[in-house]
Amino acid sequence: MPILPVHVSGTREALPPGSLRLRPRPVELRIGAPVDAETLAREGQGEGDAERIAHALQARVRALGAGSDDA
Known part of the structure; x- marks a missing residue:
């Protein structure tokens, strides 16, 4: 199953x-290309598959956010 x-x-x-009041502001959603767990496990760093997958996925999400105001 792709991630x-x-x-x-x-x-x-x-x-x-800390605020309970929602303010109308633009929200941006950036969606990356689907990737399988095996690819992420090869890309990431760490001792086990779960750690390598998490590391690689975090890197991909950070790359998607590069250039946004919240990055």
Whole structure:
């Protein structure tokens, strides 16, 4: 089953930490290309498969957020 990396930005402005009031602000959703766990395990660093997959997926999500205001 493919994994879909997703980066969401603008949520801090829409609902700041500690606030109960939602503010109308733009929220951006960036969706990356689907990738399988085996590819992520080869790309990532760590001792076990789960750690390597998590590492590689985090890197892909950070890359999607590069250039956004929340990155």
